[in-house]
Amino acid sequence: MNAFETVAPTDGLSRRRSWLVPALILLLVFAALPALLAGFDRGYFYQIANLALIFVLLSASMHLVTGVAGLLHLGHAAFYGVGAYTAALLTSKLGLGFTVTLPLSGLVAALVAFLVALPTMRLVSIYFAVATLAIGQMLYLVMLNWVDFTKGPNGIIVSKGFELFGVSLSGRLAAYYTVAAVVTLSVVAIGRLSHSYYGNALRSIREDDQCADAMGVSTVRLKMEAFTLSAFFAGVAGSLWAHMTGYISPGDFKFSESILILAMVVVGGLGSLPGAVIGALLLILLPEGLRALGDFRNIMVGLVMFLSILLLPKGLLGEVSALRLVRRQLGAAWRNTGPGTGKGEGIGWR
Amino acid sequence: MKFRLLTLTTLAAAGIATGTAGSAFAADTVKLGYQLPLTGDTAQYGQDFRKAAEIALTEFNAAGKPFKVEIVFEDSRSDAKEGTNIARKFVDDKEIVGVLGDFTSGVSMAAAQVYKDAGMPQLSQTASHPDYTKISKYQFRNIATQAQEGPYNAKWMAAKGFKNVAVIAEQTDWGQSVVGGFSDAVKANGGTVAFSEFFNRGLKDYRSLISKIERAKPDAIYTGFFYEDGAQFLKQLQQLGIKTPVYSTSAAYSPKLIELAGGAAEGVHLTSNFLPTDPSPNVQHFVEEWKKRSDGAVPGQFPAQAYDAVRIMLAAVERAQPSPTREKVRDALAQTRDFPGVTGKTTFSADREAEKDLVKVEVKGGAFVPVAE
Numbered sequence: 001m002n003a004f005e006t007v008a009p010t011d012g013l014s015r016r017r018s019w020l021v022p023a024l025i026l027l028l029v030f031a032a033l034p035a036l037l038a039g040f041d042r043g044y045f046y047q048i049a050n051l052a053l054i055f056v057l058l059s060a061s062m063h064l065v066t067g068v069a070g071l072l073h074l075g076h077a078a079f080y081g082v083g084a085y086t087a088a089l090l091t092s093k094l095g096l097g098f099t100v101t102l103p104l105s106g107l108v109a110a111l112v113a114f115l116v117a118l119p120t121m122r123l124v125s126i127y128f129a130v131a132t133l134a135i136g137q138m139l140y141l142v143m144l145n146w147v148d149f150t151k152g153p154n155g156i157i158v159s160k161g162f163e164l165f166g167v168s169l170s171g172r173l174a175a176y177y178t179v180a181a182v183v184t185l186s187v188v189a190i191g192r193l194s195h196s197y198y199g200n201a202l203r204s205i206r207e208d209d210q211c212a213d214a215m216g217v218s219t220v221r222l223k224m225e226a227f228t229l230s231a232f233f234a235g236v237a238g239s240l241w242a243h244m245t246g247y248i249s250p251g252d253f254k255f256s257e258s259i260l261i262l263a264m265v266v267v268g269g270l271g272s273l274p275g276a277v278i279g280a281l282l283l284i285l286l287p288e289g290l291r292a293l294g295d296f297r298n299i300m301v302g303l304v305m306f307l308s309i310l311l312l313p314k315g316l317l318g319e320v321s322a323l324r325l326v327r328r329q330l331g332a333a334w335r336n337t338g339p340g341t342g343k344g345e346g347i348g349w350r
Numbered sequence: 351m352k353f354r355l356l357t358l359t360t361l362a363a364a365g366i367a368t369g370t371a372g373s374a375f376a377a378d379t380v381k382l383g384y385q386l387p388l389t390g391d392t393a394q395y396g397q398d399f400r401k402a403a404e405i406a407l408t409e410f411n412a413a414g415k416p417f418k419v420e421i422v423f424e425d426s427r428s429d430a431k432e433g434t435n436i437a438r439k440f441v442d443d444k445e446i447v448g449v450l451g452d453f454t455s456g457v458s459m460a461a462a463q464v465y466k467d468a469g470m471p472q473l474s475q476t477a478s479h480p481d482y483t484k485i486s487k488y489q490f491r492n493i494a495t496q497a498q499e500g501p502y503n504a505k506w507m508a509a510k511g512f513k514n515v516a517v518i519a520e521q522t523d524w525g526q527s528v529v530g531g532f533s534d535a536v537k538a539n540g541g542t543v544a545f546s547e548f549f550n551r552g553l554k555d556y557r558s559l560i561s562k563i564e565r566a567k568p569d570a571i572y573t574g575f576f577y578e579d580g581a582q583f584l585k586q587l588q589q590l591g592i593k594t595p596v597y598s599t600s601a602a603y604s605p606k607l608i609e610l611a612g613g614a615a616e617g618v619h620l621t622s623n624f625l626p627t628d629p630s631p632n633v634q635h636f637v638e639e640w641k642k643r644s645d646g647a648v649p650g651q652f653p654a655q656a657y658d659a660v661r662i663m664l665a666a667v668e669r670a671q672p673s674p675t676r677e678k679v680r681d682a683l684a685q686t687r688d689f690p691g692v693t694g695k696t697t698f699s700a701d702r703e704a705e706k707d708l709v710k711v712e713v714k715g716g717a718f719v720p721v722a723e
Contacts, residue, residue, distance in 0.1 A: 042438075042442045043438040043441055043442050043464075043468075044435065044438040044439040044441075044442045046438070047434060047435055047438040048435060051431060051434075051435065144521055144550075145521060145548070147526065152521070152523075152526065153456075153521055153522045153523045153525070153526060154479065154480075154481070154523045154526060155456060155459065155479075155523065157459070157463075157481070157485075245430065245434055245460050245463060246460075246463035247430075247456075247459045247460045247462075247463050248430075248460075249430070249456040249459070249460075249523070251428075251429075251430065251454070251456045252430050252431075252456075287432075288435060291424065291425070294388070294425070295388055295389055295425065297389075297425070298389050298390075298427075
């Protein structure tokens with residue numbers, strides 16, 4: 001709806017706001033927050049800040065596929081896992097450090113995504129969603145059952161923390177700055193991608209892929225690119241997680257994590273990058289903040305999610321309603337496809 | 351309005367976070383942390399652990415010691431993210447001198463990375479990963495490992511004349527160690543492993559696995575499962591009319607196994623180090639206390655391990671008096687010798703593994719009955 005407005009702000013106010021808001025956010029992430037963290041000097045707060053940032057990146061990367069391109073993706077955690085496993089294996093088997101594993105994690109996750117995308121990207125609507133579900137499960141089962149290579153359920157100890165060309169960055173503040181820098185750069189990159197003509201081409205797939213196709217937009221290629229790019233950033237997040245915790249196992253990347261990331265994108269608002277960021281912050285900080293409620297905290301988190309969908313169907317800042325998207329995706333499976341109706345024949349493929 | 355709602359929620363969350371942070375404490379109170387899954391897929395275990403810990407703690411504090419102990423329970427949902435968050439939180443609290451938990455090895459290992467750097471003693475009642483205690487000198491566990499239980503069961507089955515055995519286990523780090531520890535011992539005793547395979551936890555249909563086992567024609571089946579999966583497996587084995595004897599580990603030792611599997615559990619052999627029917631006073635006392643708090647239900651193996659783990663930790667805190675520190679509690683834990691628990695006597699070896707005596711048990715007439723052979 002307002003996809004085009006976001007690209008070309010016209011009035012003076014928007015133009016001034018276009019640099020003011022990013023500047024404030026940068027100030028917050030790189031000055032105010034670290035000062036606050038250093039003031040408290042509690043490992044717990046650093047931990048939550050880092051974890052929240054990693055999920056901001058995961059949520060932002062899924063935003064590209066699900067929010068902007070409108071493809072329901074149910075296997076995102078698997079690419080997060082591929083990145084984490086790449087980092088862990090490179091560290092434990094070859095002794096490589098974070099400087100090398102960070103880009104490689106992204107590239108390997110992107111490569112895997114590209115390969116699995118080849119046969120699946122012509123699928124549309126709910127069929128695509130089911131395919132991503134299957135991809136996620138397949139990759140999870142590979143991590144779990146290929147014991148010789150991934151050590152299976154035993155997981156891998158990642159003995160090296162963050163570093164840059166051999167300089168250790170594993171101190172509390174240094175680790176925070178490392179995570180913050182990687183996440184900020186990635187989110188800016190995703191922001192540039194989604195708020196551009198390229199992003200609008202992806203939005204055209206979301207709004208009406210057949211129409212986009214007729215206008216000369218190469219929908220299959222765009223879908224593949226979005227899917228692969230999003231896997232790249234998920235892989236980067238995986239590398240951050242592996243080096244931050246020092247131990248990973250397949251349980252960290254199972255289906256429920258994919259759903260958690262999807263929930264972040266939906267609560268924040270489909271199609272909005274700030275929404276994806278806020279959704280991630282909300283769903284990581286809320287369960288921690290509510291620890292005092294004991295066994296009831298998950299109910300509260302569920303209630304917040306339920307109310308946000310009920311009262312804000314577009315999420316906090318969304319462009320499109322999640323319900324509308326799901327209805328359309330599911331609806332496609334039941335559309336009248338009989339011969340002679342002239343529409344929707346062979347809807348599973350395109 | 352959207353923004354105001356968001357700000358309010360964030361503020362509320364921040365308020366709660368800081369509110370719980372700094373509460374002053376009397377000097378004669380020692381604090382311990384317990385991280386465990388109180389919600390989520392494995393909540394049934396965590397809830398039991400909390401109950402067991404509360405029994406142990408109430409007794410300890412009622413015993414008229416010159417100091418009191420408080421345990422802070424935190425819910426990890428068996429999620430490594432939450433587990434490491436809790437670990438940081440416990441480490442930040444300078445009054446906490448020792449930590450119990452977590453339930454799964456995965457979360458215990460992730461949290462252990464934090465405790466290792468902070469020098470916080472960690473005692474898990476169930477973490478069975480072979481590398482868990484190797485992480486640092488601060489990791490202890492109160493569970494017989496499969497390196498101990500596997501050979502014990504292999505010897506038992508060999509003595510019964512079962513030379514050719516099938517092994518199945520759940521696909522977890524623990525299941526891996528079940529198959530590893532048992533298969534090596536079988537081969538060392540001159541037996542053969544006819545078939546071995548892993549299944550994913552929570553599997554509903556074991557029929558294809560069972561027919562694969564039967565195709566291999568084993569003398570007996572050795573199984574690594576917990577009671578939920580175990581009950582499913584045994585019921586389907588009975589439905590298919592298979593009479594091959596089944597042996598299992600102490601992890602399946604729970605009254606719920608018989609409750610869920612009914613007659614299908616009849617004749618199953620397994621090992622244990624906790625028998626609720628044991629007449630010794632400390633066991634009977636624990637069973638009575640447990641029944642009072644659980645509508646008359648009898649405790650299984652895991653709650654007993656948790657009860658002992660908490661008491662071992664409390665005894666270490668007592669030995670570390672006056673003014674216990676994390677380092678002193680660690681050293682006191684490492685000195686645990688012949689601790690008289692409900693799961694038998696426990697001694698920590700030099701590599702912080704619990705050495706325990708095992709008991710042979712058979713299901714007869716709907717109950718676990720100890721057997722000599």
